[in-house]
Amino acid sequence: MLVRTDLRGRTLTTAQLRAAMPRGGSDPSAVMDKVAALVQDIHKHGASAALSYGEKFDGIRPTSVRVPAAVIDAALDSTDDAVKDALNEAIRRIRMVHAAQRPDRHTVTVVPGGTVTEKWIPVGRVGLYVPGGKAVYPSSVVMNVVPAQEAGVQSLVVASPPQTDNDGWPHPTILAACALLGVEEVWAVGGAQAVALLAYGGVDTDDATVLEPVDLVTGPGNVFVTAAKRLVRGVVGIDAEAGPSEIAVLADQTANPTFVAADMVSQAEHDPLAASVLITDSEELADAVDMYIDTEAGKDVTAERINTALAGPQSGIILVDDMEQGLQVVNAYAAEHLEIHTADAATLADRVQSAGAIFVGSYSPVPLGDYAAGSNHVLPTCGSARYNAGLSTYTFLKPVHLIDYNEEALLGIADAIQTLASEEVLPAHGTSLEVRKQAAAARQQP
Ligand SMILES: NC(=O)c1ccc[n+]([C@@H]2O[C@H](COP(=O)([O-])OP(=O)(O)OC[C@H]3O[C@@H](n4cnc5c(N)ncnc54)[C@H](O)[C@@H]3O)[C@@H](O)[C@H]2O)c1
Numbered sequence: 001m002l003v004r005t006d007l008r009g010r011t012l013t014t015a016q017l018r019a020a021m022p023r024g025g026s027d028p029s030a031v032m033d034k035v036a037a038l039v040q041d042i043h044k045h046g047a048s049a050a051l052s053y054g055e056k057f058d059g060i061r062p063t064s065v066r067v068p069a070a071v072i073d074a075a076l077d078s079t080d081d082a083v084k085d086a087l088n089e090a091i092r093r094i095r096m097v098h099a100a101q102r103p104d105r106h107t108v109t110v111v112p113g114g115t116v117t118e119k120w121i122p123v124g125r126v127g128l129y130v131p132g133g134k135a136v137y138p139s140s141v142v143m144n145v146v147p148a149q150e151a152g153v154q155s156l157v158v159a160s161p162p163q164t165d166n167d168g169w170p171h172p173t174i175l176a177a178c179a180l181l182g183v184e185e186v187w188a189v190g191g192a193q194a195v196a197l198l199a200y201g202g203v204d205t206d207d208a209t210v211l212e213p214v215d216l217v218t219g220p221g222n223v224f225v226t227a228a229k230r231l232v233r234g235v236v237g238i239d240a241e242a243g244p245s246e247i248a249v250l251a252d253q254t255a256n257p258t259f260v261a262a263d264m265v266s267q268a269e270h271d272p273l274a275a276s277v278l279i280t281d282s283e284e285l286a287d288a289v290d291m292y293i294d295t296e297a298g299k300d301v302t303a304e305r306i307n308t309a310l311a312g313p314q315s316g317i318i319l320v321d322d323m324e325q326g327l328q329v330v331n332a333y334a335a336e337h338l339e340i341h342t343a344d345a346a347t348l349a350d351r352v353q354s355a356g357a358i359f360v361g362s363y364s365p366v367p368l369g370d371y372a373a374g375s376n377h378v379l380p381t382c383g384s385a386r387y388n389a390g391l392s393t394y395t396f397l398k399p400v401h402l403i404d405y406n407e408e409a410l411l412g413i414a415d416a417i418q419t420l421a422s423e424e425v426l427p428a429h430g431t432s433l434e435v436r437k438q439a440a441a442a443r444q445q446p
Pocket residue numbers: 053054057058130131132133134135137140161162189190191192193220221222223224225241242243244245270271274336377378379380381
C-alpha cells in the first residue's frame with residue numbers, strides 16, 4: 001500500500017505544499033562530497049582514473065576509452081531486425097518533432113538603418129550521456145543524438161558505462177543505436193567519471209588518441225551522474241538535471257485504476273530512488289490503485305527496484321478536495337512526467353505550469369513518450385521542472401544577436417547612450433559615441 005497524504009480541507013502555502021510532497025533521496029547533494037573527490041581525481045589523472053572508477057563500480061576495464069569502429073559495426077550486425085526496426089521508427093518520429101523545433105533566424109529593424117538579427121549557432125562539441133547501470137538505454141541514445149543533429153552540432157560523443165558481458169564496451173544495442181544514427185565516437189565510461197572525462201578530456205590508453213573535452217554535457221543518469229553534472233557546470237554547459245525517474249498522475253473517479261497503477265509501476269522500475277505519485281480526489285480510485293499495486297506489481301525481474309521505489313518516502317497517494325487543489329499540488333510538485341486521467345484532461349493539461357512533459361488522457365502513457373511518441377524523454381527531475389524544460393533542439397543552440405547600425409542610425413541614438421553612460425559613470429563609453437559624432441561633424445565642415 002502506498003503512503004497516503006490527506007490534503008483535503010487544508011489550505012497550504014507553496015512552501016507548505018512542497019514540504020508535504022513525497023520526495024526522496026534522489027537529491028544529488030546527498031552524494032556531492034564523494035562525487036567531488038572523484039571529479040577532481042579525473043581532472044588531475046584523466047582517462048586512467050576514469051577507467052579505474054569504472055573497474056570499481058562497473059566491474060570491468062575496457063582496453064580503451066574510445067570504442068573501436070569495428071566493435072560498433074559488429075554490434076549493429078548482431079542486433080535483431082525487430083529491434084533495428086523499432087529503433088528506426090522511434091528515430092523517425094523523434095526526428096520529426098525535433099526538426100520542427102529548429103527556430104528561424106529573424107531580423108528586427110529597430111530604426112531605418114539599424115537592425116538586430118537573432119541567429120542560432122549550434123554548440124561546437126557535445127557529450128551525450130547514455131545510462132547503463134541498472135538498465136541499459138538505447139532509447140536515450142536517440143533522445144540525445146537526434147536533437148543535437150537537428151541543431152547542427154558538428155562534433156558529438158556518446159558516453160555509456162562499460163558492460164561486463166560485452167568485453168567492457170557499452171551494451172551492444174546502445175552501440176547499434178549509435179551506428180544507426182551515424183555516431184562514430186563512443187566512449188566506454190559511465191557514471192560521474194564519464195561526466196568528468198567529457199568535461200576535462202584526456203588521452204586514451206594508447207597514450208596517443210586525444211579525448212577532446214566537450215562544450216556541453218547532456219543526458220539522463222542516476223544520482224551520481226546528476227551530482228557530477230552539477231559539479232562541472234561552468235567548466236562545460238549542462239542541460240537540465242535529469243535524475244531518477246518520476247511520475248505524477250492527476251486522476252479523478254473516471255480514471256481506469258489499472259492504467260493508472262501500471263503507469264506508476266512503469267517508472268518505479270527504473271531505480272529504487274524513482275518516484276510514483278498519485279494525486280486524486282477519489283478514495284475509491286486510490287483504493288483500486290493500491291489493490292493493483294499490492295497484487296500485480298513487481299512480479300518481473302525488476303520487482304526489487306519497484307517495491308523499494310513504491311515503498312520509499314518519494315512515492316505515495318495525495319488526496320485532494322477537487323481538481324483545483326489537484327492542480328496546485330501538481331504545480332508545486334513539478335513532476336518529470338505528469339499524466340492526466342480526468343474527465344476534462346485536455347483542459348486541465350493547458351492549465352499546468354510545471355511539469356517536464358504532460359501526458360493527456362488514458363491513451364498517452366509515459367512509456368509512449370519514453371520510446372516513440374516523438375517527444376523527448378530526457379526530462380527535468382526533483383522539482384526542477386519549475387524552471388527547466390526537457391532536452392530539445394534548443395538545448396544545443398545558442399541565440400546570438402548580430403547588431404548592424406549605419407552611421408545615421410547610430411547618431412540618432414548617440415545622445416541617449418551618452419546620457420546613460422554618464423549616469424553609470426563610464427565616460428569611455430560616452431567617448432565611443434563622441435568620436436563618431438565629431439567625425440561626422442568634421443565631414444560637414446566646408
Ligand atoms: N530523467 C530522465 O530524463 C531519465 C531518463 C532515463 C533514465 N533516467 C534515470 O537514469 C538513471 C539510470 O541509472 P543507472 O544506475 O541505471 O545508470 P547510470 O548510467 O546513470 O549509472 C551507472 C553508473 O553509476 C556509477 N555508480 C554506480 N554505483 C556507484 C556508487 N556507489 N558510487 C559512484 N558511482 C556509482 C557507475 O559508474 C555506473 O557506471 C535511473 O535513475 C533512471 O531513472 C532518467
